[in-house]
Amino acid sequence: MVESKPKLPKPGRPVRGSTTGKPVMALIDLMGRRWILRILWELRGQPLTFRALQEACGRLSPSVLNGRLGELRAAALVDAGDDGYALTALGRELLTQFSSLTVWAEKWAKALR
């Protein structure tokens, strides 16, 4: 079997299901990948080591985590520092867009019941 390199979605280039190159499409592509949002979420409070991140994501396998971290670093949303992986300023900013996600999710939960 042949290796397939995981394409990094970047604004300005066509992504899955869209040839426009619009930044929002790159963002939607990136965020639609498994674990991306979760990783950002887990880093919201403080930096975490590779292994701590793994734990936080329910023992996520290292190969997948490493892949995602590569994508997040390429996207300049996460970055590796002395105390582990941390959100960049950009990443923190993106996460604020979702700041009320918890609140909304609670409401959603009630509506579904």
Add this chain to the structure above:
Amino acid sequence: MVESKPKLPKPGRPVRGSTTGKPVMALIDLMGRRWILRILWELRGQPLTFRALQEACGRLSPSVLNGRLGELRAAALVDAGDDGYALTALGRELLTQFSSLTVWAEKWAKALR
């Protein structure tokens, strides 16, 4: 071979990588699935038929689209009406959380260049 049923993430139940049952985790699980965010996005303006949605998502295959629609309907975010699939009130509300996504994505694009 055995069928594997596509688990629908619901608040109150454990999801991938989290056993807490917290609504926000169910939401993160759901949104981390490919095409979910995109479909919501494409429906932001007006209802679309199954086939129009397929086109909008770059000829997304019907099997995948149908699966995702099932999940979105189970989550009460989308619902099938006379003129096709449309966001529910809940779905519209979730999308407003992402309303400034386009703007932020533009900024992101500039930062990456």
Add this chain to the structure above:
DNA sequence: TTTCTTGCTACTAAAAACGTAGCAAAAGGA
């Protein structure tokens, strides 16, 4: 009736995610 369109299922192939094992480098003792 014939011709389209629409929503969707069946089925196979390809890609992504999982899970486990484990290694090399750095850190922390003793």
Add this chain to the structure above:
DNA sequence: TCCTTTTGCTACGTTTTTAGTAGCAAGAAA
């Protein structure tokens, strides 16, 4: 220094998810 941990990560075989193509049944239009 030598030994023990911890850490970040790669390899690789298995399982799950996603993709892609074909096509059918039901309804609308001609």
